[in-house]
Every structure is written in structure tokens, then in C-alpha cells.
Amino acid sequence: MKPDTVAASVTESVSDPAMGREAGAVAAASAHWHLGRRDFLKTFATGLVVVAWGNPLWAQRESGSSHSREGHPDVPRQIDSWLHLGADGTITFFTGKAELGQNIRTSLTQIVLEELPAPNHSVRMVMADTDLTPWDGGTFGSRTTPQMGKQLRNVAATAREVLLDLAAEAWQVDRSTLEATNGEIRHAATHRKSSYYDLTKGRLLQRDVMDSPPVKQPSVWTIAGTSMPKVNGRAFVTGRHQYASDFVLPGMLHGKVLRPPAYEATLVSFNAADVEKQNGVSVIHEDDFVGVVAPTVHDAEKALALLHAEWKTRAQISEGALFSHLRETSDYRSEEKEHRTDGSSLRRTYHVAYIAHVPLEPRAAVAQWNEGRLTVWTGTQRPFGVRAELAKAFAIPESQVRVIVPDTGSAYGGKHTGEAALEAARLARAAGKPVKLVWTREEEFTWAYFRPAAVIDVSASITPDGSLDVWDFHNLNSGNAGIRAPYRAARSNAEFHPSESPLRQGSYRALAATANHFARESHIDDLARLAKMDPLSFRLKNLNDPRAVAVLKAAADEFRWQEQKASPEVGYGLAVGTEKGSFVATCAEIALQRSTREFRVVRVVQAFECGAIVNPAHLMNQNEGAILQGLGGALFETVHFENGRILNPRLSSYRVPRFADVPEIKIVLLNRPDLSSVGAGETPIVTIAPAIGNAIFSATGVRIASMPLGQRVPPASG
Amino acid sequence: MSQRFQIWINGEQRSVQVDGDRTLLSVLRDDLGLTGTKYGCGEGQCGACMVLLDGRATNSCITPISSVGDKKVTTIEGLAKGETLHPVQAAFLEEDALQCGYCTSGMIISAVSLLNEAPHPTSEQIVHGMNRNVCRCCTYQRIRNAIVRASQAPAKSVTS
Numbered sequence: 040m041k042p043d044t045v046a047a048s049v050t051e052s053v054s055d056p057a058m059g060r061e062a063g064a065v066a067a068a069s070a071h072w073h074l075g076r077r078d079f080l081k082t083f084a085t086g087l088v089v090v091a092w093g094n095p096l097w098a099q100r101e102s103g104s105s106h107s108r109e110g111h112p113d114v115p116r117q118i119d120s121w122l123h124l125g126a127d128g129t130i131t132f133f134t135g136k137a138e139l140g141q142n143i144r145t146s147l148t149q150i151v152l153e154e155l156p157a158p159n160h161s162v163r164m165v166m167a168d169t170d171l172t173p174w175d176g177g178t179f180g181s182r183t184t185p186q187m188g189k190q191l192r193n194v195a196a197t198a199r200e201v202l203l204d205l206a207a208e209a210w211q212v213d214r215s216t217l218e219a220t221n222g223e224i225r226h227a228a229t230h231r232k233s234s235y236y237d238l239t240k241g242r243l244l245q246r247d248v249m250d251s252p253p254v255k256q257p258s259v260w261t262i263a264g265t266s267m268p269k270v271n272g273r274a275f276v277t278g279r280h281q282y283a284s285d286f287v288l289p290g291m292l293h294g295k296v297l298r299p300p301a302y303e304a305t306l307v308s309f310n311a312a313d314v315e316k317q318n319g320v321s322v323i324h325e326d327d328f329v330g331v332v333a334p335t336v337h338d339a340e341k342a343l344a345l346l347h348a349e350w351k352t353r354a355q356i357s358e359g360a361l362f363s364h365l366r367e368t369s370d371y372r373s374e375e376k377e378h379r380t381d382g383s384s385l386r387r388t389y390h391v392a393y394i395a396h397v398p399l400e401p402r403a404a405v406a407q408w409n410e411g412r413l414t415v416w417t418g419t420q421r422p423f424g425v426r427a428e429l430a431k432a433f434a435i436p437e438s439q440v441r442v443i444v445p446d447t448g449s450a451y452g453g454k455h456t457g458e459a460a461l462e463a464a465r466l467a468r469a470a471g472k473p474v475k476l477v478w479t480r481e482e483e484f485t486w487a488y489f490r491p492a493a494v495i496d497v498s499a500s501i502t503p504d505g506s507l508d509v510w511d512f513h514n515l516n517s518g519n520a521g522i523r524a525p526y527r528a529a530r531s532n533a534e535f536h537p538s539e540s541p542l543r544q545g546s547y548r549a550l551a552a553t554a555n556h557f558a559r560e561s562h563i564d565d566l567a568r569l570a571k572m573d574p575l576s577f578r579l580k581n582l583n584d585p586r587a588v589a590v591l592k593a594a595a596d597e598f599r600w601q602e603q604k605a606s607p608e609v610g611y612g613l614a615v616g617t618e619k620g621s622f623v624a625t626c627a628e629i630a631l632q633r634s635t636r637e638f639r640v641v642r643v644v645q646a647f648e649c650g651a652i653v654n655p656a657h658l659m660n661q662n663e664g665a666i667l668q669g670l671g672g673a674l675f676e677t678v679h680f681e682n683g684r685i686l687n688p689r690l691s692s693y694r695v696p697r698f699a700d701v702p703e704i705k706i707v708l709l710n711r712p713d714l715s716s717v718g719a720g721e722t723p724i725v726t727i728a729p730a731i732g733n734a735i736f737s738a739t740g741v742r743i744a745s746m747p748l749g750q751r752v753p754p755a756s757g
Numbered sequence: 758m759s760q761r762f763q764i765w766i767n768g769e770q771r772s773v774q775v776d777g778d779r780t781l782l783s784v785l786r787d788d789l790g791l792t793g794t795k796y797g798c799g800e801g802q803c804g805a806c807m808v809l810l811d812g813r814a815t816n817s818c819i820t821p822i823s824s825v826g827d828k829k830v831t832t833i834e835g836l837a838k839g840e841t842l843h844p845v846q847a848a849f850l851e852e853d854a855l856q857c858g859y860c861t862s863g864m865i866i867s868a869v870s871l872l873n874e875a876p877h878p879t880s881e882q883i884v885h886g887m888n889r890n891v892c893r894c895c896t897y898q899r900i901r902n903a904i905v906r907a908s909q910a911p912a913k914s915v916t917s
Contacts, residue, residue: 140857140894268853275858276846276865278793278833285792293787336787337779399797399805399859399893448795448859449893480798656853660896664856667895690802690891698884701897 085241087201089122089194091173091248119173121194121248124235128222130155130162130198132191135175136183137167137420138446139454141720142657143183145270146263149653150188153255153263154195157222157235159270167422167444177421179452179546181619181718184653188716196252198235205238257651257712264712266656271446282448283418284403284477291405294466294476295339297329298486301352301683302543309348317342323469330462332470336477355683356541362390365494368539369515373496384500384509385565389558390745391493391517392677393542397695400448401483406463407473413440417460418447425457432461433468451668452546453487484688489678490547491540493517495558499528505570507531507581514555516540521552521618521725524559526581542680548665549721552618553672553728557746560614560729564736574613574733575600584617586648590624591615593646593707598626605737607633612733614726620717621649622709625666627730628702631738636752638738639702640670640731646707647723650714658719662706665723671696673728675747764825766791767835773822781825782806782817785832793833793862797891804890807863807870808832814870816889833862836869845869848907849900856894864890868904877908 123131132151138144148162165171167178175187199219206224207214210231218225225232257264274280299306309329311322320333320342329346333339356364366373404417413433419425422442430437442460459476467474478486494515500508510528519535535551547553567577575595582588595601595613603611608631615624628642647662675694679686687693728746736742741755761774766789773788785791785808794817797805801816808817809831836843842850845868855861864887871878871886878886883901892900 140855140859142856266853268850269855272850272853272855272858273842275855275861276842276849277837278791278862280858281792282795282859284796285786287790287792335783337776337783397893399803399857399891400795401797447857449857451893477796480800480803660853660856660899663898664895667897668893670895689800690798691800695891695893696895696897697891698887698897698901701884701901704898 083120083123083243085126085239085243086236087122087124087198087239087244087246088120089197089201089246089248091119091121121173121191122198124198124239126236126241128161128234128236130157130235131165132162132194133165133172134187134191135167135169135172135423136187137178137422137444139178139418139420139450140448141183141661142269142654143178143187144446145267145657146184146653147188147191148270149263149265149267150192151195153260154192155199155235156220156262159267161222164270166446168441169422169426169443170441174423177424177455179420179455181621181721184716184718185620188653190248192254193250193252194248196254197246197249200249200252201244201246202235202238206233209233209238257716260651260712263653264651264655266654268656281445282400282403283405283416283445284400284448286405286416286445286475288405288407288473291473291475292332292334292466292470293336293339294330294332294463294474295343296462296476297331297343297346297348298482299350299352301350302355303683304350304352307349307351309346311346313345313347314342317345321470322346323466325465325469328465330466332466332472332474352683357681358679361492361541362494364541365492365516365538369536371496371513371515371534371536373513383503383569384498385562385569386496386498387562387565387742387744389493389495389497389554389561391495391554391557392746393489393492393544393680394547394672394676395484395489395678395693396451396453396487396547397690397693398449398451398453398483401478401480402454402459402487403475403477404457404459404463405473405475406460406467408464408468408471411435411439413464414443415441415460415464416443416445417457417463418450418454419444419457419460420450420452420454421456424455425460428457429460429464433464451548452490452550455546456488458486480690481688484693485685488543488545490672491517491544491551491554492542493551493554494538495554497558497562499562499566501566501570502529505572505577505580507566512555512559514551514558517554518551519555520550521555521616525584525587525615525617526563526578527583528581542678548668549618549724552616552722552725553669554746556614556616556725557728557732560616560726561732561742561744564612564729564733565742574737578613578615582615584622586622587615587617587624589709590622590646590648593709594624594626594644597646597705597707598642598644600626603628607631607738610638610734610736610738612730612735612737614729614733616722616725618722618725621647621719621722623647623722623726625726625730627727627734629731629734629738631752636754637750638735638752639750640674640700640734642703643727643730644705644707645723645726646709647719648709648711649719649722650716651712652708652710653716655708655710658708659706661719662708662723663704665721666704666727667696667701669724669727670700670731672746673731673748674750677747760823762822762825764822764830765827766830767832775822777821777823779822780818781808781820781822781830784822785817791832791834795859795862797860797863801889802891803860804863804867805860807866807890809866809870812870812873814867814889831866833865836865843869844910845872845903845907848903848910852899852903852906854896854899854903856896860890860892860894864892864900868900868907871904872908878904
């Protein structure tokens with residue numbers, strides 16, 4: 040049947056001139072999507088372009104992936120344009136980073152405005168478009184601020200230096216008497232001024248990015264360092280922002296993919312007879328891949344339900360055998376460490392469950408083939424990586440693939456890959472029409488990847504004066520992020536041992552730093568008790584980094600740690616950590632019901648330091664969000680699985696933090712204008728779980744050595 | 758079975774010819790191009806799909822189009838009056854009550870519904886009224902602050 044569509048497509052509606060500036064910006068961005076790189080470069084007919092030759096030094100290599108330019112001779116070594124100054128006064132910056140909610144569109148805007156002063160609205164960030172932006176390894180690892188921030192700062196400063204040169208030459212004045220301000224170069228003594236663009240006199244000027252142009256020190260920042268609101272916030276609160284899942288192309292079909300009943304299942308047979316009778320519906324079958332396309336999502340869903348498939352499944356490791364399996368398949372040979380202590384030493388094994396990212400926007404893509412060239416709009420953290428995946432899958436040069444990432448409905452490390460992009464492109468190629476594919480929540484829970492589960496063995500001992508003596512730490516399966524202890528120890532060892540993971544696993548905000556901090560800070564807390572010392576004093580005595588000490592003291596002061604006395608109804612815990620160059624400490628208070636042994640987190644104080652702060656409000660926002668997201672993994676999030684099937688692939692069976700879970704939260708930001716800014720999207724998540732576990736320990740003496748901790752304290756074991 | 762439905766959306770009567778078992782969410786997004794309302798879970802658990810039905814926040818992902826009848830539907834696109842934002846939208850901007858923004862439409866709709874019922878909500882009323890909405894970036898504190906700010910806004914909004 041043919042659907043009766045009554046509305047104009049969304050692409051038309053955002054172009055509505057009545058919609059104001061933000062909508063205009065969205066429409067302008069959409070317009071770019073219809074340009075190829077070559078066309079776009081042609082539009083640089085005049086103005087100033089700041090460029091860099093290919094192979095950027097800051098190119099990030101992710102282990103296991105091969106998507107650098109060097110590995111792909113088909114990707115031309117091209118001039119990367121980082122900035123274009125246009126005749127209308129617009130200053131366009133180009134970056135391969137993606138906006139996923141971490142608010143880098145805003146922070147990068149602040150950074151460039153600091154060096155190239157101009158009205159805020161004149162800056163436009165073109166982001167994460169493989170045809171328009173310089174190659175980039177991906178948006179992960181808290182690298183945007185320290186690396187891309189530095190790069191764009193140099194680009195903006197280069198432009199300013201060039202413009203100052205042009206003005207000095209044109210006006211025959213001493214360059215040092217010129218000032219760049221509000222989109223103009225001014226000469227105060229002669230009252231001369233010129234807009235940035237006018238200084239180019241309508242020529243096209245191309246300049247290389249300077250390696251180390253003069254840049255402002257954070258202590259004199261006036262735009263960076265302030266709480267600029269989200270630059271395109273209005274598009275979000277009005278519902279006008281178009282995520283990949285909202286994108287519409289003329290003539291577009293909707294796709295659905297037939298999923299196996301379990302992982303590792305192979306297709307034995309399938310019957311599409313019932314589907315082929317449906318008007319406008321096509322079934323696409325290539326090897327084990329079966330999908331449908333239809334004029335509406337509803338028709339595609341109905342068609343999918345009418346496919347009859349037979350799958351061959353095989354036995355797989357279930358949740359109950361997970362931790363022994365991780366131990367058996369690692370190169371680390373040791374017994375499970377039951378809690379054992381002789382008064383000065385302590386050994387224990389910690390366990391961490393698989394959890395899911397649950398990005399509220401599930402994987403989504405719109406794919407379009409045009410004369411052998413593929414364009415895909417999708418939400419991913421690695422547009423260039425997804426371009427490589429697509430080129431490989433379809434055996435075409437990367438230059439024939441364009442990946443565009445609209446600002447995306449979150450990722451948290453969970454969108455490094457291009458599953459939906461591949462599937463949509465496959466369906467679109469077979470259908471000969473553009474195809475949109477949006478994963479269901481169940482698909483997102485099942486067919487994406489998880490934060491790795493962990494087994495962590497820790498053995499440690501202390502000297503009679505309460506100093507760490509031996510520290511021996513082994514992480515099985517989850518990774519080595521944050522594995523190095525910020526404590527002095529006479530003999531210290533920390534190792535990561537890969538295992539065979541029964542479930543597909545991958546990056547998650549802060550990677551293994553959360554698991555490693557949970558085990559380490561739980562263990563340190565127990566050692567403090569062995570040393571008969573207060574948990575704060577024990578840490579301060581053994582910490583080896585003044586920045587870690589500073590955040591710990593700041594959190595403890597704000598929490599009034601010294602005044603808190605634990606009781607069977609109230610517990611207090613703290614934890615400190617460092618990862619990716621930033622420092623965090625968290626204090627947590629829990630309230631315990633003695634009869635039921637249920638507890639609630641009622642108060643959290645977190646201190647955080649990441650060098651010079653670029654946007655205090657957004658840094659607060661990241662800290663608050665990380666604490667609460669971390670609360671889910673700390674207390675209740677866990678992926679249940681059996682024999683290749685996920686048992687709780689829905690929000691009704693997989694609990695995430697909600698309003699009712701929110702405790703009182705206080706954030707203390709330590710600004711260090713004397714230090715370079717580093718990223719802050721990840722590290723603020725690593726200390727909430729151990730702080731809660733330690734609060735439980737302070738109230739009950741019970742050490743819960745697994746994440747999630749649960750919401751009820753188990754009875755003390757003998 | 759394909760049927761014709763006349764529904765009131767954002768102050769206009771719209772006509773759609775769709776199967777009666779279609780959800781309001783899918784009609785809004787796929788037939789009417791109103792993509793501000795989001796899919797998040799399909800089972801009424803996350804609130805990304807919230808719309809106002811006669812002023813009350815309702816999960817459009819589990820509302821059959823056939824059940825809408827003559828109730829007035831307001832989506833996120835229908836809140837602003839021209840270029841003037843609804844006080845709740847303005848408060849979300851002022852409090853920076855979003856990160857990725859995917860939950861924002863549903864959050865704003867639920868907040869408008871809450872304020873329709875309780876113009877000056879207590880903390881408990883905010884938690885109770887908003888607990889059906891998930892923000893995975895966990896900007897809950899800021900959303901709560903935005904609701905409080907909107908409740909203090911001088912111009913009282915009327916939204917049905």
C-alpha cells in the first residue's frame with residue numbers, strides 16, 4: 040500500500056526563512072551537505088584560507104584500526120582547510136571532531152574567538168564531515184580540548200597574525216600599534232579600521248598554519264574561560280536540530296534488518312513469500328544479511344515480522360560463568376583472591392559487570408548512492424573511521440565515500456563504529472534509493488558493544504607507620520586506562536591482561552579507568568583501616584602527586600569530611616583519581632535503612648581539575664552528568680546474558696539513573712590558568728563508585744567488591 | 758487497515774491516511790515531518806517521545822493514532838510563539854539544561870505539563886512529574902533548575 044504523506048519533508052521545513060538565525064544556521068549547514076569537497080573549495084574564491092598539508096601530527100591512531108591517510112593511498116594528500124574568512128564576515132572553522140553533547144562546538148568557538156576576536160555569531164564550526172573537514176582520528180579519549188583546541192587556537196592566531204601584517208602593510212604603520220577586535224583590525228592613533236575580510240581586498244590568500252603563533256595565556260582570557268551558553272542551543276530546545284535519525288531525503292525508503300536470535304548464529308534458510316506480496320516492499324538478502332526496505336518505517340516493520348528465518352545457534356558462555364571464563368582465558372595465572380589479611384597485607388578480587396552505553400539516540404543512518412559515490416549521514420564518533428569501514432565493505436576508494444555527522448544524540452564511547460551506516464548503505468545500494476535505518480532500543484542494547492567486564496586482583500601491604508609497601512594490581516579483560524596508582528609504594532606493579540570476552544566490548548566513557556579506580560580506591564580504603572588511619576589521612580600520606588592532593592583536600596573541605604561521623608544509618612566515603620591528565624576526588628554520603636539494609640546516596644561532593652578551564656558552566660555540567668551516569672554503573676546497571684542472548688535489552692529491564700536517583704551534588708572546580716587545558720568529558724566519572732562503596736564500608740564494615748554495588752548492603756560475612 | 762484521521766496538532770487540524778495501529782509518534786515523525794519528538798525506547802520508558810495531549814505529557818510512542826480523537830496535540834514545535842520561546846524553553850537555555858539535547862524535547866514537554874498542573878512545584882513534585890523522562894547525559898540537576906526558573910518566570914504561559 041502507498042502511504043499518504045501529508046507534510047513537506049523536514050529538509051524543506053528547516054529552510055523556512057521565517058525561522059530565525061539558528062534555523063538559518065541549520066539550513067546553512069544542510070546546504071553544505073549538498074556540496075562536495077571540490078565544490079566547497081571552489082567557493083573559497085576570495086578571502087583568507089588557513090591551511091595545513093596532509094598528515095597532521097596530531098593524527099590519532101586507535102589500536103586495531105587502520106584508517107590513517109598513510110594506509111590509504113587512495114585518499115589524496117590534500118590541503119586541509121582549517122579556516123575560511125568569507126566576504127559576508129563569516130569565519131568558518133573546519134574540524135573533524137563530532138559534537139555528541141560534550142559541548143565542544145561551544146568550547147572550540149570560545150578558543151578561536153579568543154585569538155581572532157569577532158562577534159560570536161560570525162563564527163561557524165563545520166564539524167565531522169569527511170569531505171569538508173581535515174582528517175581526524177575520532178572524538179574520544181578527551182583529546183578535543185588538548186589537541187584540537189590547540190590546533191584551532193593556532194589556526195585562529197595565524198589568521199590574526201596574517202591580518203595584522205596586511206593592515207600594517209596597507210596603512211604603513213607599526214604592526215605593534217594595531218589591534219584585532221570585534222571582527223576588525225584597528226589602528227587607534229589614526230582611527231583607521233578595516234574588517235578582516237576587507238584586508239584581503241577580495242583576493243584569495245592562502246597561508247599555512249603557524250607552528251607556534253603568539254597566543255593568549257589563560258590568565259588573560261576573556262572569552263575562553265567564561266560560561267558561554269551552548270552555541271546552537273536554541274535549535275535543540277525548539278526541536279529544530281536534525282539528528283541523523285531525523286534526516287530525510289527525497290524518495291527515501293526506510294530499512295530494517297533481520298536479526299539472529301543469538302550472537303554467532305548463522306542463517307540456515309528463510310522465506311520471504313509473505314513479504315513479497317506487500318506493495319513497495321523489497322527484501323534484500325546477501326549472505327547472512329537479510330533486510331527489508333519500504334516506503335514507511337511501519338511498512339518495513341510489518342515486512343520484517345513476516346519474514347520466516349531459521350538460524351543455527353551455538354552454545355556460548357553465560358553470565359554465571361563470566362568471571363571464571365575471563366580468568367581462564369587470560370595469561371595471568373592466579374587463584375581467585377578471597378579477602379585475606381594478616382594485619383598488614385590484604386588481597387582481594389574485584390568484579391565489574393558489563394554495562395551498556397544506552398545513548399538516547401540509537402544508532403541511525405541515512406545512506407545515498409549517486410553514480411557510485413556514497414554519502415552517509417550518521418551519528419558516530421569516528422566519521423573517518425566509518426568512511427574507511429564503508430569503503431572497505433563496498434570495495435570502493437575512500438574518496439568515493441562521504442560521512443557526515445550531524446550533532447549526535449550522545450555516544451559515551453559507544454559510537455566508534457558504523458554498523459547502521461553499513462546496513463543503510465547496503466540496503467540503499469540494493470534498493471537503488473536513499474535508505475534510512477534507525478536501530479530500535481533493543482537492537483542498540485543487543486548489537487552495539489558493551490563496557491568490558493573486569494576481574495581485578497589486588498594484593499597490597501603497608502608498613503607499621505601506614506606507608507604503602509607492596510602494591511600489586513592485575514586487571515583482566517577491561518583495560519589499562521587509569522591503572523597506574525597515584526600512590527607511592529616501595530614495590531609497585533600494575534598490569535593489564537587481555538581475556539576472551541564472551542560479549543562484544545569496546546570503549547566506554549573513561550574506558551577501564553572506572554573499574555581500575557573502583558578496585559584501587561576500595562582497596563586503599565581497606566588498607567587505611569588496617570593502618571588504623573582515617574581514609575583521608577591515609578591517602579594524603581601516600582599520594583605522590585600534588586594535583587591529586589589538591590583535589591582530595593578541596594573535596595574533603597567542601598564535604599566537611601573531618602566533621603562527619605559514620606553510624607549504622609549514615610556512611611561517608613571518599614575516593615581520588617587521575618586519568619588523561621585531569622584529577623578528581625569524590626566524597627559521598629549514604630543513608631542506610633537498618634531494617635531492610637537498603638541504602639541511598641544522599642550527598643556527593645566532587646572536586647575536579649583539568650588545567651585552565653575553558654567553560655566553567657559546561658565543565659560543571661560534565662561533572663554533574665558524569666557523577667549521575669556513574670551512579671548507574673555503581674549501583675544498578677548490569678547486562679544480563681545467557682547463551683548468546685541479552686536478557687534485559689530494554690529500558691524497562693535495564694535501569695538507568697532518573698530524577699529520583701539524584702542526590703544533592705556540589706562540584707568544586709579548581710582552575711589552573713598556569714596549566715594547559717585537558718579534556719574533561721571522562722575522568723569525572725571514575726571516583727563516584729568507590730566513594731559510594733567506601734561510604735557503605737564506613738557505615739557497615741561490609742566491603743562490596745563488585746560493581747554494580749546493588750542498593751542493599753549484604754550481611755557482613757564472618 | 759488504512760484510515761483517515763483528523764487530528765489537532767499545534768493548533769492546526771491535520772489529516773492523515775494511515776493504519777489505525779500506527780503510533781502517534783510515527784505519524785508525527787514520518788507523516789507530518791515533526792521530528793522534534795524523538796524515539797528513544799518504544800515502550801514509554803524514556804520520555805523522549807513526550808507530547809502534550811490536552812495539556813498532559815503523554816508518551817506518543819505507545820499512543821495509537823486511533824486513540825487521539827479530538828484531543829489537542831502539542832509537540833515541541835508548537836511551544837514557541839513565533840520567535841518567542843516558551844518560558845520553559847527559555848529556562849532550559851538559560852540553565853544550559855542539556856548536553857546532547859536528544860531528551861530535551863521530551864523533557865520540556867514534561868516540564869510544561871508539570872507546570873500546568875503545579876505552577877510552583879516542590880522538589881518532590883518535580884521528581885514525581887519528571888521521573889518518566891530519561892536524560893542519559895544526566896543533566897537532571899540543570900533540568901530541575903530550569904523548571905524552578907520557569908516556574909518563577911513572570912509571563913505565565915497557557916498551553917493546551
